[in-house]
Amino acid sequence: MSQRHLAYLAVPAAGFLATPYLPFVNSTHLWFGLPSVLVWCVLWTVGTTAALALYEAHAPHPEDTDEEAAK
């Protein structure tokens, strides 16, 4: 679990935690006809899957190899 790979996961976490502190998000603006806060959170929810997929693809999983070899 390297710090570089953990940075992938930190991006959506930071996105969510920053929600109320970003003036362009925490406002009465509508994005695509929906509240900006709602759209922002939905985007980062999808972004969580993207971040996890990136981590899965690039981070090493040495124990998987051991487990498959043991089968």
Add this chain to the structure above:
Amino acid sequence: MNTTMAVTLAGIIAIAAIGVSGRRTAGHGQDLGEWAVGGRRFGTVTMWFLQAGESFTTFSFLGLAGLAFSDGVAATYALGYLSLCLLGQYLTGPRLWRLGKANGYITQADFFADRFDSPLLGKVVAVVGAVFLLPYLQLQITGLGLIVQLATGSETGATGSMVLATVLTVGFVLWSGIRGIARAAYFKDVLMVVALIVLVVAVPLTISGGLGGLFETVRESRPALLTLDGAATDATWFTTAMLISAIGAGLNTMPHLWSAILSAGSARSLRRNYIWLPLYQVAIAVPVIVGFAGAMALAPDADSRAALLTMTGHALPGWLVGVVAVAAAATAMVPSAAILLGISTLVSRNLLPARSERATLRVNHVCVVLASALALVLGIARPGLLADLLLLTFGGLAQMAPATVAGLARHNRLGAVPALLGIVTGVLTLAWLTFGGVDIGTVDAGLLSLVPNIVVTVVAQLLLSSGLLGSRRLGAGSGSGRMVDCGDALADGTPADGGVAAPARATSGRGPTARD
């Protein structure tokens, strides 16, 4: 009986029938391992439905619509905490699974007993878990009654539905165990998606201008609903409520989450499951949108919990309201089944271990019946009795987070006594902050309670290390909590299998690091 009621009752029976069909029979006798963790053989798809089914509760359906009705976009904190919790589970779940497979865990308390080499700590964790889960179970049952009452307008029907759904849930849980829950979750999740699509299309149409017009109207008439600046739901609330929920769920401090993790066939299938689960959580946006529609269409002093089903009743014909009610009822029945499994395994495995596998399963099944009966009776007769305890459930269970982190480490350097002192301090602080009239603004009390929890844990560990706090272990050798572990399993060259080790009677004299 009207159409809505008939469809709802038929749906509740169908959910239970699907759960019953999940039992695996040919050539596989039932033991606690097969019943509770499915022999640790579930693949990615089954895991996905099982964990999605457990996460989408009556709160997701009625509660978030109600929160959007009263506090607008504050309800989106659920999207954040569920995603953050999945990030945490992605990192910790495979480690828990590997420890569970190697050491034969069935419950959260098994993990604590083993990783802290302390059967007594395991028992304490089991008691805390079972006690805190009981009001959560009651919440699901009373939520189901509310769903039926709101959908059909019948109070008698609501009580009858609570009884029927509880009896049927107990039936399929006893018969099929976690495989039944997984099978019912397939049905539930598909029905949920259908119901949510119907709702997101139909409900905004009852508002002038449809979905686009809905939020223009909100911006003009109640713009405060679009920002996180509410008196009770401001930025601090949003951040701290999201964090404590993510910490609690991300580190699996709720005991009923463990069965699903331990039932995975591999760490890889568990990880793949966590990658795709956030996409399902996007569905939470629908109850939030419906809650906004309720805020525009209903009186401001209307019951917020009723927002979603009242709007459903305005938008849809009776039979389709019944379909939505079935989907909502499923959000009570599937999590209830998982909670029942969590409570009963804690009691039968960690608190009242029997001598044989058969007797253990019998004790477990008696616990399922007693816990559900207690929650049902209290839900009908004294619905407010456990309300205070419920206020402590989420923040209270989250107090196990520091000890869980320590237990996950390759070498657990935290002693059982400091871990227990930290948990007790955290729970007591939470109770004081919750009921003591302390003004903490909008900061989440559970998150705040983690501070003294961690301080006490660290100080106690330092005292322990310096020899001032007695033994590192707590109650070691006093019970039957030792699991067959990785070291034991591999010592004779035999790989640890996917089965579940019965609690051994022998006490262990090994040092704590031998299990790492």
